[in-house]
Amino acid sequence: MASRHFLTLLDFSPAELNLLIQRAIELKARHKAGDIYEPLRGKVLGMIFEKSSTRTRVSFETAMYHFGGHAIFLSPRDTQLGRGEPIEDSARVLSSMVDCVMIRTFAHSTVELFAEYSKVPVINALTDDHHPCQLLADIQTFEEVRGSIQGKKVVWIGDGNNMCHSYIHAAKQFDFELVVASPEDYRPNAELVAAHSDYVQVMDDPLTATCGADIVTTDVWASMGQEEEQNRRAKAFANYQVNAELMQLARPEAIFLHCLPAHRGEEVCASVIDGEQSYVWQQAENRLHAQKALLEFLLVTHT
Ligand code: CP
Ligand code: NVA
Numbered sequence: 001m002a003s004r005h006f007l008t009l010l011d012f013s014p015a016e017l018n019l020l021i022q023r024a025i026e027l028k029a030r031h032k033a034g035d036i037y038e039p040l041r042g043k044v045l046g047m048i049f050e051k052s053s054t055r056t057r058v059s060f061e062t063a064m065y066h067f068g069g070h071a072i073f074l075s076p077r078d079t080q081l082g083r084g085e086p087i088e089d090s091a092r093v094l095s096s097m098v099d100c101v102m103i104r105t106f107a108h109s110t111v112e113l114f115a116e117y118s119k120v121p122v123i124n125a126l127t128d129d130h131h132p133c134q135l136l137a138d139i140q141t142f143e144e145v146r147g148s149i150q151g152k153k154v155v156w157i158g159d160g161n162n163m164c165h166s167y168i169h170a171a172k173q174f175d176f177e178l179v180v181a182s183p184e185d186y187r188p189n190a191e192l193v194a195a196h197s198d199y200v201q202v203m204d205d206p207l208t209a210t211c212g213a214d215i216v217t218t219d220v221w222a223s224m225g226q227e228e229e230q231n232r233r234a235k236a237f238a239n240y241q242v243n244a245e246l247m248q249l250a251r252p253e254a255i256f257l258h259c260l261p262a263h264r265g266e267e268v269c270a271s272v273i274d275g276e277q278s279y280v281w282q283q284a285e286n287r288l289h290a291q292k293a294l295l296e297f298l299l300v301t302h303t
Contacts, residue, residue, distance in 0.1 A: 004302050005115045006294060007124045009132045009169040017173050020293045024140045028289035038068025039300045045071045046098040050105040051224045056125045059287035060102055063295055091117035100299055106225060121298040128162060134259045135166045136290035139174055141283040142215060149176050152214040156180045157206050158240045158267050160188030163219045163259055168192055171199035181209035183236045206240055213250040217257040218242050218267045243269040247277060255279050
Protein backbone atom coordinates (compact mmCIF):
# COMPACT_ATOMS: atom_id res chain seq x y z
CA MET A 1 0.00 0.00 0.00
CA ALA A 2 1.36 3.48 -0.88
CA SER A 3 2.29 5.65 2.09
CA ARG A 4 -0.18 8.26 3.21
CA HIS A 5 1.25 11.68 4.03
CA PHE A 6 -0.10 14.45 6.24
CA LEU A 7 1.03 17.68 4.58
CA THR A 8 -2.26 19.54 4.98
CA LEU A 9 -5.66 18.69 6.46
CA LEU A 10 -6.89 18.03 2.92
CA ASP A 11 -4.79 14.85 2.79
CA PHE A 12 -7.36 13.14 5.04
CA SER A 13 -11.09 12.85 4.49
CA PRO A 14 -13.51 14.53 6.92
CA ALA A 15 -14.49 11.06 8.21
CA GLU A 16 -10.84 10.14 8.82
CA LEU A 17 -10.19 13.42 10.60
CA ASN A 18 -13.22 13.02 12.85
CA LEU A 19 -12.15 9.48 13.74
CA LEU A 20 -8.66 10.73 14.47
CA ILE A 21 -9.98 13.37 16.90
CA GLN A 22 -12.10 10.77 18.71
CA ARG A 23 -9.11 8.44 18.84
CA ALA A 24 -6.95 11.23 20.29
CA ILE A 25 -9.51 11.74 23.07
CA GLU A 26 -9.52 7.97 23.72
CA LEU A 27 -5.70 7.66 23.72
CA LYS A 28 -5.50 10.59 26.16
CA ALA A 29 -7.90 8.86 28.58
CA ARG A 30 -5.99 5.57 28.29
CA HIS A 31 -2.67 7.31 28.91
CA LYS A 32 -4.04 9.13 31.95
CA ALA A 33 -5.37 5.83 33.32
CA GLY A 34 -1.80 4.49 33.22
CA ASP A 35 -2.41 2.12 30.34
CA ILE A 36 0.77 1.04 28.51
CA TYR A 37 0.12 0.89 24.76
CA GLU A 38 3.13 0.32 22.50
CA PRO A 39 1.94 -0.14 18.91
CA LEU A 40 5.16 1.36 17.47
CA ARG A 41 7.74 -0.95 19.05
CA GLY A 42 10.81 -1.02 16.85
CA LYS A 43 9.59 1.94 14.77
CA VAL A 44 11.59 5.13 14.30
CA LEU A 45 10.43 8.69 13.55
CA GLY A 46 12.93 11.05 11.93
CA MET A 47 12.25 14.67 12.97
CA ILE A 48 13.73 17.38 10.74
CA PHE A 49 13.58 20.83 12.32
CA GLU A 50 14.71 23.77 10.21
CA LYS A 51 12.89 26.15 12.59
CA SER A 52 12.70 26.28 16.40
CA SER A 53 10.15 24.32 18.39
CA THR A 54 9.15 23.46 21.93
CA ARG A 55 5.71 21.82 21.70
CA THR A 56 6.11 20.03 18.38
CA ARG A 57 9.45 18.47 19.21
CA VAL A 58 8.50 17.38 22.72
CA SER A 59 5.07 16.06 21.72
CA PHE A 60 6.36 13.95 18.81
CA GLU A 61 9.33 12.65 20.76
CA THR A 62 7.19 11.79 23.78
CA ALA A 63 4.53 10.19 21.58
CA MET A 64 7.14 7.88 20.03
CA TYR A 65 8.51 6.98 23.47
CA HIS A 66 5.03 6.22 24.88
CA PHE A 67 4.28 4.10 21.83
CA GLY A 68 7.42 2.00 22.35
CA GLY A 69 9.31 3.52 19.40
CA HIS A 70 12.12 5.99 19.01
CA ALA A 71 12.54 9.51 17.60
CA ILE A 72 15.66 11.07 16.07
CA PHE A 73 16.04 14.86 16.15
CA LEU A 74 17.72 16.15 12.98
CA SER A 75 18.76 19.76 12.67
CA PRO A 76 20.22 21.29 9.48
CA ARG A 77 23.13 22.53 11.61
CA ASP A 78 24.39 18.99 12.16
CA THR A 79 23.20 17.14 9.07
CA GLN A 80 24.05 17.30 5.38
CA LEU A 81 20.65 18.95 4.80
CA GLY A 82 22.19 22.17 6.09
CA ARG A 83 25.09 21.79 3.64
CA GLY A 84 22.86 21.59 0.62
CA GLU A 85 22.29 17.86 0.09
CA PRO A 86 19.26 17.75 -2.23
CA ILE A 87 15.86 17.14 -0.62
CA GLU A 88 15.21 14.28 -3.04
CA ASP A 89 18.41 12.48 -1.96
CA SER A 90 17.77 13.12 1.73
CA ALA A 91 14.24 11.75 1.34
CA ARG A 92 15.42 8.58 -0.39
CA VAL A 93 18.10 7.91 2.22
CA LEU A 94 16.17 8.79 5.39
CA SER A 95 13.07 6.92 4.30
CA SER A 96 15.12 3.79 3.67
CA MET A 97 16.00 3.72 7.38
CA VAL A 98 13.18 5.26 9.41
CA ASP A 99 9.45 4.49 9.41
CA CYS A 100 8.07 8.02 9.31
CA VAL A 101 9.49 11.51 8.81
CA MET A 102 8.27 14.72 10.39
CA ILE A 103 9.45 18.02 8.90
CA ARG A 104 9.31 21.62 10.10
CA THR A 105 10.65 23.92 7.42
CA PHE A 106 10.15 27.15 5.47
CA ALA A 107 8.78 26.54 1.95
CA HIS A 108 5.76 24.23 1.76
CA SER A 109 7.19 22.89 -1.51
CA THR A 110 10.04 21.34 0.52
CA VAL A 111 7.69 18.96 2.37
CA GLU A 112 5.88 18.19 -0.89
CA LEU A 113 9.16 17.34 -2.62
CA PHE A 114 10.34 15.27 0.34
CA ALA A 115 7.04 13.34 0.34
CA GLU A 116 7.33 12.69 -3.38
CA TYR A 117 10.65 10.90 -2.87
CA SER A 118 9.88 9.31 0.51
CA LYS A 119 9.01 5.63 0.89
CA VAL A 120 7.45 6.31 4.30
CA PRO A 121 4.74 8.69 5.58
CA VAL A 122 5.74 12.36 5.84
CA ILE A 123 4.15 14.71 8.39
CA ASN A 124 4.15 18.49 8.00
CA ALA A 125 5.12 19.90 11.39
CA LEU A 126 4.80 23.51 10.13
CA THR A 127 5.74 25.28 6.95
CA ASP A 128 5.38 28.93 5.98
CA ASP A 129 1.95 28.00 4.59
CA HIS A 130 0.38 25.38 6.88
CA HIS A 131 0.44 23.88 10.37
CA PRO A 132 -2.03 20.98 10.22
CA CYS A 133 -0.81 19.14 13.37
CA GLN A 134 -1.76 22.15 15.47
CA LEU A 135 -5.28 22.07 14.08
CA LEU A 136 -5.76 18.48 15.24
CA ALA A 137 -5.04 19.62 18.80
CA ASP A 138 -7.25 22.70 18.44
CA ILE A 139 -10.26 20.73 17.24
CA GLN A 140 -9.68 18.06 19.90
CA THR A 141 -9.66 20.76 22.57
CA PHE A 142 -12.91 22.36 21.40
CA GLU A 143 -14.63 18.97 21.16
CA GLU A 144 -13.46 17.99 24.65
CA VAL A 145 -14.83 21.14 26.27
CA ARG A 146 -17.82 22.08 24.09
CA GLY A 147 -18.71 19.08 21.88
CA SER A 148 -18.87 18.89 18.09
CA ILE A 149 -17.37 21.82 16.19
CA GLN A 150 -19.68 21.27 13.22
CA GLY A 151 -21.72 24.40 12.49
CA LYS A 152 -19.86 26.52 15.07
CA LYS A 153 -18.33 29.94 14.42
CA VAL A 154 -14.56 30.34 14.69
CA VAL A 155 -12.94 33.77 14.53
CA TRP A 156 -9.32 34.23 13.52
CA ILE A 157 -7.87 37.59 14.55
CA GLY A 158 -4.67 38.99 13.03
CA ASP A 159 -2.14 37.60 10.58
CA GLY A 160 -3.40 35.50 7.68
CA ASN A 161 -0.47 33.13 8.21
CA ASN A 162 0.25 29.38 8.22
CA MET A 163 -2.10 28.77 11.16
CA CYS A 164 -4.86 30.81 9.53
CA HIS A 165 -4.46 28.77 6.32
CA SER A 166 -4.82 25.54 8.27
CA TYR A 167 -7.95 26.97 9.94
CA ILE A 168 -9.36 27.56 6.44
CA HIS A 169 -8.78 23.90 5.58
CA ALA A 170 -10.24 22.88 8.94
CA ALA A 171 -13.41 24.90 8.30
CA LYS A 172 -14.04 22.82 5.20
CA GLN A 173 -13.03 19.46 6.66
CA PHE A 174 -14.84 19.86 10.00
CA ASP A 175 -17.71 21.92 8.54
CA PHE A 176 -17.62 25.10 10.61
CA GLU A 177 -17.86 28.82 9.81
CA LEU A 178 -14.57 30.75 9.85
CA VAL A 179 -14.37 34.53 9.97
CA VAL A 180 -10.92 36.05 9.55
CA ALA A 181 -10.24 39.65 10.64
CA SER A 182 -6.94 40.87 9.20
CA PRO A 183 -5.46 44.17 8.01
CA GLU A 184 -5.55 44.41 4.22
CA ASP A 185 -1.85 43.69 3.68
CA TYR A 186 -1.86 40.61 5.91
CA ARG A 187 -4.85 38.68 4.66
CA PRO A 188 -4.68 34.92 4.08
CA ASN A 189 -3.85 33.61 0.59
CA ALA A 190 -6.61 34.91 -1.71
CA GLU A 191 -6.80 31.73 -3.82
CA LEU A 192 -7.16 29.58 -0.73
CA VAL A 193 -9.94 31.85 0.56
CA ALA A 194 -11.72 31.81 -2.81
CA ALA A 195 -11.53 28.01 -2.96
CA HIS A 196 -13.18 27.79 0.47
CA SER A 197 -15.64 30.67 0.15
CA ASP A 198 -18.52 28.51 1.43
CA TYR A 199 -16.76 28.29 4.78
CA VAL A 200 -14.60 31.40 5.18
CA GLN A 201 -15.17 35.12 5.16
CA VAL A 202 -12.40 37.73 5.45
CA MET A 203 -12.96 41.22 6.83
CA ASP A 204 -11.06 44.17 8.32
CA ASP A 205 -13.01 44.72 11.50
CA PRO A 206 -12.20 42.42 14.43
CA LEU A 207 -15.23 43.65 16.39
CA THR A 208 -17.77 42.70 13.72
CA ALA A 209 -15.93 39.43 13.12
CA THR A 210 -16.06 38.35 16.74
CA CYS A 211 -19.83 38.76 17.27
CA GLY A 212 -21.34 35.40 18.23
CA ALA A 213 -18.06 33.44 18.02
CA ASP A 214 -17.66 30.03 19.66
CA ILE A 215 -13.85 30.13 19.36
CA VAL A 216 -11.68 33.23 19.28
CA THR A 217 -8.13 32.48 18.19
CA THR A 218 -5.04 34.36 17.12
CA ASP A 219 -1.29 33.97 16.65
CA VAL A 220 1.88 36.03 16.84
CA TRP A 221 2.13 39.08 14.58
CA ALA A 222 5.55 38.04 13.25
CA SER A 223 6.04 34.35 12.59
CA MET A 224 9.35 32.50 12.53
CA GLY A 225 11.41 33.94 9.70
CA GLN A 226 9.65 37.34 9.87
CA GLU A 227 11.51 38.71 12.88
CA GLU A 228 12.87 41.67 10.92
CA GLU A 229 9.32 42.79 10.09
CA GLN A 230 8.34 42.92 13.78
CA ASN A 231 8.09 46.73 14.05
CA ARG A 232 6.15 47.22 10.83
CA ARG A 233 3.82 44.40 11.79
CA ALA A 234 3.28 45.72 15.33
CA LYS A 235 1.93 48.95 13.79
CA ALA A 236 -0.28 47.17 11.26
CA PHE A 237 -1.78 44.84 13.89
CA ALA A 238 -2.23 47.42 16.68
CA ASN A 239 -6.06 47.16 16.42
CA TYR A 240 -6.03 43.37 16.23
CA GLN A 241 -5.39 42.47 19.83
CA VAL A 242 -7.60 39.90 21.53
CA ASN A 243 -8.56 41.65 24.76
CA ALA A 244 -11.43 41.48 27.26
CA GLU A 245 -13.58 43.94 25.25
CA LEU A 246 -13.28 41.81 22.13
CA MET A 247 -14.02 38.58 24.03
CA GLN A 248 -17.26 40.17 25.31
CA LEU A 249 -18.59 40.21 21.76
CA ALA A 250 -18.19 36.45 21.44
CA ARG A 251 -20.73 34.01 22.88
CA PRO A 252 -20.58 33.80 26.69
CA GLU A 253 -19.39 30.17 26.42
CA ALA A 254 -16.76 31.01 23.78
CA ILE A 255 -13.26 29.70 24.30
CA PHE A 256 -9.93 31.35 23.51
CA LEU A 257 -7.22 29.32 21.75
CA HIS A 258 -3.64 30.17 20.76
CA CYS A 259 -1.12 27.74 19.26
CA LEU A 260 1.67 29.31 21.37
CA PRO A 261 4.22 30.73 21.86
CA ALA A 262 2.21 33.87 22.74
CA HIS A 263 3.27 37.48 23.16
CA ARG A 264 1.19 38.94 25.98
CA GLY A 265 0.44 42.61 25.36
CA GLU A 266 0.71 42.15 21.58
CA GLU A 267 -1.75 39.78 19.88
CA VAL A 268 -3.41 38.86 23.19
CA CYS A 269 -3.87 40.48 26.62
CA ALA A 270 -2.73 38.59 29.69
CA SER A 271 -6.28 38.84 31.07
CA VAL A 272 -7.55 36.75 28.14
CA ILE A 273 -4.81 34.13 27.74
CA ASP A 274 -4.58 33.66 31.50
CA GLY A 275 -8.34 34.05 31.99
CA GLU A 276 -11.24 31.64 32.42
CA GLN A 277 -12.15 31.35 28.75
CA SER A 278 -8.63 30.30 27.76
CA TYR A 279 -7.93 26.62 27.06
CA VAL A 280 -4.41 27.12 25.69
CA TRP A 281 -2.70 24.73 28.12
CA GLN A 282 -5.12 21.91 27.33
CA GLN A 283 -4.63 22.78 23.65
CA ALA A 284 -0.84 22.53 24.00
CA GLU A 285 -1.07 19.20 25.86
CA ASN A 286 -3.37 17.85 23.17
CA ARG A 287 -0.54 18.09 20.64
CA LEU A 288 0.76 14.91 22.28
CA HIS A 289 -2.51 12.99 22.11
CA ALA A 290 -3.59 14.19 18.67
CA GLN A 291 -0.22 13.30 17.16
CA LYS A 292 -0.32 9.87 18.79
CA ALA A 293 -3.58 9.32 16.94
CA LEU A 294 -1.93 10.61 13.76
CA LEU A 295 1.12 8.33 14.11
CA GLU A 296 -1.12 5.36 14.84
CA PHE A 297 -3.22 6.14 11.77
CA LEU A 298 -0.19 6.46 9.47
CA LEU A 299 1.92 3.60 10.86
CA VAL A 300 -0.58 1.06 12.21
CA THR A 301 -4.06 1.56 10.77
CA HIS A 302 -2.88 2.41 7.27
CA THR A 303 -0.21 -0.23 6.69
N1 CP B 1 2.50 25.54 18.49
C1 CP B 1 3.71 25.06 18.12
O1 CP B 1 3.87 24.45 17.05
O2 CP B 1 4.68 25.25 19.04
P1 CP B 1 6.24 25.00 18.84
O3 CP B 1 6.74 26.04 17.86
O4 CP B 1 6.82 25.20 20.21
O5 CP B 1 6.47 23.62 18.32
N1 NVA C 1 2.72 31.32 12.95
C1 NVA C 1 3.70 30.85 13.90
C2 NVA C 1 3.25 29.55 14.51
C3 NVA C 1 4.22 28.99 15.52
C4 NVA C 1 3.75 27.67 16.08
C5 NVA C 1 5.04 30.71 13.20
O1 NVA C 1 5.06 30.19 12.07
O2 NVA C 1 6.05 31.10 13.77
